[in-house]
Amino acid sequence: MSTLLQVSQLNKSYGHQVIFEGADLTIAERQKIAVVGRNGAGKSTLFRIITGEETPTSGQVKIHAGTRIGYLTQHSPFQDDESVIDFLTRDSGKPEWECGKIADRFQIKPDLFYVPAESLAGGYQMRIKLISMLLHEPNLLLLDEPTNYLDLSTQILLEKFLQTYNGAFMLISHDREFIKKTCTSTLEIERGETSLYPGSLEDYLAYKAEQTELKEKFNKNVERKKQHLQKFVDRFGAKASKASQAQSKLKQIHKLKTIEILNPLSTARINIPKIEAKQGIALTVDQMTIGYPDKEVAKNINLEVERGEHIAIVGDNGQGKTTFLKTIAGEINALSGQFKWGHNISIGYYAQHTPATLLSDNTVKEHLSNAAGDGVTEQEIFEMAGNFLFKDEFLKKKISVLSGGEKARLCLAGLLLQRHQVLLLDEPTNHLDFETVESLAQGLQNCNSTVLFISHNRTFVDVLATGIIEVKNGQVARYHHNYEEYVYHITQDIEDDLTPPPKTSKKPATDSPQPSDHQTRQRLKEIKKQIRTLENTIQKNETQKLQILKWFEDNPDYNEKFQEKTTQLAEIDKILTDSEATWIKLQEEMEVIG
CATH class of the missing domain: 1.10.287 (Helix Hairpins)
Structure with a gap:
């Protein structure tokens, strides 16, 4: 395989913060690479350096002849009131028929061509950006969190595309399931260095643990040999007849070196305080219609949620999942009908925009102290802060200097300190690295609060959900299968649409026309x-x-x-x-x- 890209001795710093220190990387044709690392490790920075949006402090990025890079970011490239087909032809310079051919692969049909691109739901906007990128015929894709805010249908479409894509790609994602299904190599960015492993994420993590174990065994053997040699020196070093042998043993001791093992990075361990266990119905919805004064989203909603259930609210973007959650959270009014929470239930609500509402001048500790519910002790605040990796000096940091992932963790920590009987969570995993996502899923799975949540992270939903509410085509109702079966049915629908018709074969003529x-x-x-x-x-x-x-x-x-x-x-x-x-x-x- 020929080389597409080389990074040599890359160094990058922001002030005193070192992002890369002597990093090396080579990308070849058809490599499908998961780029993993903690929030702030430098994953997106690497992409921006490769595309020239940022310059390294030192080092070299060499893009080989014939390499055509496609870069998928989160920002909107659409002009005001620009239709889908106008955007695609403007951005790619290709004729409408060619744009339509690629658009069909992502289920963008002709009836959407003349709709303003910015009026479409986020999942469809991402599809259009993917189509536009592919019309430039790249052979190396840089995909920075392409699954953020994507509905399941669009995720599966993207997944199917990447599985059959003939070029190379580098993918940043915090969804372990998506990585597992699309990537065959793993690039970890940690402590300023890059490690490229020719295997899946699961295999890499197993290999990394195995290497640490081998280093520990090697170091133990070295220490045992040192102790054995030191005993000889201590016993015979003062005797003239053994002096030369003792000196020889000392030289051997100095030559024996252990392998440095860096302390593992801290991982969030999220323990959610238990609330008083109660039986019965947490939520009753009766003949409710939801929406806005100028738009009805769903009607005739009738459902019940029992205390302690963990319910995933699923459906394509634009169907009304957030509208439903906002309504039962009391953020917006129902258009008709009613809902009722159980007796003495307090509700905690995490919205997608919640991190943006933080007071930037507050410190981490000040926010947690202000957010904590009545009766929460100082010790419990410190414990919850530690659960979300806010320790020691970090507690004194101003919110203004926190990353997106750190702000999301802080909001969740503050919410959980309030000990609500019900948690309503709208995309709580966005901006979190996958270790924190999985730790949050485990913490919520073990808690006895009632949880209703929206998430497009399949690993998170699969771990947490004990039930499903589906929002689809103006209806909101319980879906009486598990999440795995729900994903299977969505996948089958997409595969049916993507399966090309079989080639026709000649058949003998008959008296009546045959289909x-x-x-x-x-x-x-x-x-x-x-x-x-x-x-x-x-x-x-x-x-x-x-x-x-x-x-x-x-x-x-x-x-x-x-x-x-x-x-x-x-x-x-x-x-x-x-x-x-x-x-x-x-x-x-x-x-x-x-």
């Missing part, structure tokens, strides 16, 4: 999609039916809601009957043409 292989394949895809949609509809309505029947059990006496619930039950029964009949017909049709 082509392409038509048959398309019809099968349509049937499968309709069946999955119907199954979800049946599940959601069966859940609502059970909730209404339980309401009748709990309210045997006639009251003002009796007729309303009776009407709802009749409507749900009709939906179930119609859906089940359609499901049977589709199954029969699939058997005939399949």
Whole structure:
């Protein structure tokens, strides 16, 4: 494989803070590299140095002839009111047909071409930026946190693309699952140095632990030999007959050197204080409609959440996940209907913009002390600070000098000090390195608070979620499968859309016209999609039916809601009957043409 890029003896500092110190790196064709390291280690800085956005203090970056770099960043490249197709043709210089060909790979259909790019949800904007980058035909991609704020569908599309991409790429991501599925090499940036390992992240971490163990064993053997030689010197060093031998042993001792083992970097250990355990319903939502004065987002929402559940709120960007969370947090009003929290429940809310609301002049310690709930001791504040890696001198730092990841950790630490019975978390993992993400997931998994959260980090959701609420096509309802099955169904939908039709073969003529292989394949895809949609509809309505029947059990006496619930039950029964009949017909049709 030919070399695309070489970095030699790279040094980079910001004042007294050393980012790189003599770092070396060589990137070859078709390498798929996960770039990992703690917040502030220098991952994004390396990308900016490679692209020329920043200059190194010293050292060299050599981009070889024929290397074409595509750099995907978080900033918006769109002009005001610029349509999708206008942006793609302007940025790439390519004709519309060629832009449309690449756009189809990311499920950007012609009906979106003339929509203003900035009006689209974040997942679609990221798809458009990817399309634009690929139209420049790069052979080395630099992807800086491409999965931040992406919905699951777009993540899977990106994942499928990277798995089949013929060029090289370097990927910064804090989602271990995404790295696992896309990368075959691992570049770690730690303490100013770079280590490139020709294997997966899991293999690299195992190799790193093994190397540390080997160094420790080597050092123990060296120390044992030193002690053995020193005993000889101590015993015979004063005797003239053994003096020369003693001197020889001393020289051997001085030649024996141990291998330096750096202390491992601290990892967050997040222990969340337990709250008083109670049984019962934490949240009831009844016939609620959510949205804004000029836009209805979802309606007829009926669901319950039990105390202690950890519920992931899932769905594509723009469907209304944050709107739902804001509504039950009391940040915005429901358009109609109602929701009710259980008795004596206090609610903690972490919004995506929460880190931006921190008072920059406060120190870390001042913020935590101000955020702590009643009865929280100074010792408990220090313990929570330590859980999130805020220790010693770090507690005296002004918030203004903290990185994005450090601010996110600080907000979460302050929220957890308040000991709420319910935690509402909107993208709490953004800007956190994957060690902290996984530690937070474990901490929340072990706590007995009720947690409703939005996250596109699959590792985080998989560890934490005990239940799912899906927001889709104007509906919000419990999804009665686990997260792994939810991901599987989304993946199947995408694979069905991406699977090209089979090549047609000549068939003998018949008296009646026969559908082509392409038509048959398309019809099968349509049937499968309709069946999955119907199954979800049946599940959601069966859940609502059970909730209404339980309401009748709990309210045997006639009251003002009796007729309303009776009407709802009749409507749900009709939906179930119609859906089940359609499901049977589709199954029969699939058997005939399949």
